[in-house]
Amino acid sequence: MRQQINGLDLYFEVHGDLGSSRTPLLLIPGAFMGTDSMASWTAAFAVARPVIVFDQQGHGRTPDTPRAMSYERFADDAAALLRALGVGRADVLGYSQGGGVALQLALRHPELVGKLVPVSATFRRDGWYPVVGEVIGQLSAAAFAGSPVEKAFAEHTPDPAAFDAYLEKMKVLNRDDQQISDDEMRSITAPTMVVVGDADGVRPEHAVEMFRLRGGGDEQAAASGMLSEPPAARLVILPAMSHVGISGATAVLVPMVTAFLDDTPPPTPELF
Template sequence: MLIEKSRLSLAAASAIWLAGIQAVAATPASEGKIDSGDVALHYRLLNAEAEATPLLILHGAFMSGGEMEPLAARFADRPVILLDQRAHGRSGDSDADLTYPQLGDDAARVVEKLGYERADVLGYSMGGGAALQMAIRHPERIGKLVILSATYRRDGWYPEVLEGIGGLTVEFMQSTPMGDEYRRLSPTPDGFARYFERVKKLNFEEQDIPDDQMRALEAPTMVIIGDADGVRPEHALQMFLLRGGGDVQAAAMGMSVDVPKARLLILPATTHLGLLASEDDIARHVSAFLDDVPPPLPEAYAKAFEDTKH
């Protein structure tokens, strides 16, 4: 029953994602492919003339960069790079194992080849795992890090989520709009069965990043989940704390005027897939994080605080 519900939700989600793409007005963009050694990676670059640090958005499993465009459209004040990760969308694949470290290397290569010294990175689900590996393996290429509904350890997911992934079949998936979209975009439209097994294996095995390695990351980090997410809330909280979150001084004072070391956002009544329908909330909080906006204070308290400084 649980597996059947997972299948129904994926079928519904794939239809919603595609409808979302069609609803977004075309945004002026350039696009092309970048050689990442063994594959050609497809990208779209939005708002190229903007002067802010670019934002690289990494999609989830069985998706493409285009399916993140409804969220990307909320960041019109900065360049946004939408990447089709290897094996997905219009990007190629290879005979090498599909791994998170490789996805992280690809992301860093795209930032470099587009001529940027570094980029802020937002990764959703599988893309969050790739973003973490980029931060570990290529810290010089990453500014700030947004982990959207992803884990740094396999046990960060509810066991039922892994059960649902394990029960997915190629016969079911290729009959969904996700299968149709793969065949429409992929350089190898007849390769869905191989693609499915490779992506399923990657996401079922997940990754296991030690706490010490998470604690040592250089990139300021924001963690976002839904309160009904596939990611366990205690895991998201642990990630937030490992990244320097939890300001005891601010807690004691009841306010903070400093930029937090890390941020945690848990959206109410929101599932793993529902996050993709929460673009406005996500973009508002992510923009404040990227722009180092300090926590807000009620006007009277802010004035009183300023008065004490003079």
């Protein structure tokens, strides 16, 4: 389906009934990725709740425009799409660049975000290992020759010069990233689950910092050894998991995220 959003001919999909009593889940793909890249996530979550997924500017089936790219603009696009669909509140899961967009959505449109799940995402540029920016800065059209990214772009814009311009904008967006302050992170109202891999492009220290700024850590639980209620924030660090690998870790992550979205009480075994 398509919707005119902020000057974009934005492509999106809805899986399930938005009129149901379940809170919809908005999925936001990563850099250069379209809705197809989230197919396994969509299928797994759509079993229990409506799922919305969309292609960001220049991604997948959404053509690029002369408009400059920013996480803030992408978040505003997501908000406009939710409002156009009549969705007053959605839970949001974003991967990589999509996770950064999800953070901006929670900051700029807090009334629209129920729960927040940034996966392999950062809130500051220094959250990435320095080599990530170096690699992004070296990207060229040759690196995408014959790839699904190039093919999807060529279907709606068969102009090599337009693809080159898109890549340059994406390089600037992802190399410069975003700079969300600590106070802004603390101000987010949505309960948050932070997810990274231990071999991710995101530094583990940054993920822990995000977790703490979102209210993570429970001294009462530390003292008693037990959780009495769902925590304010959750942190998941998957072992032997890379930045690309985590995008396919649905079998492990979907049950964890589902428990978070559903407010499933934390289990406490009988030990004594």
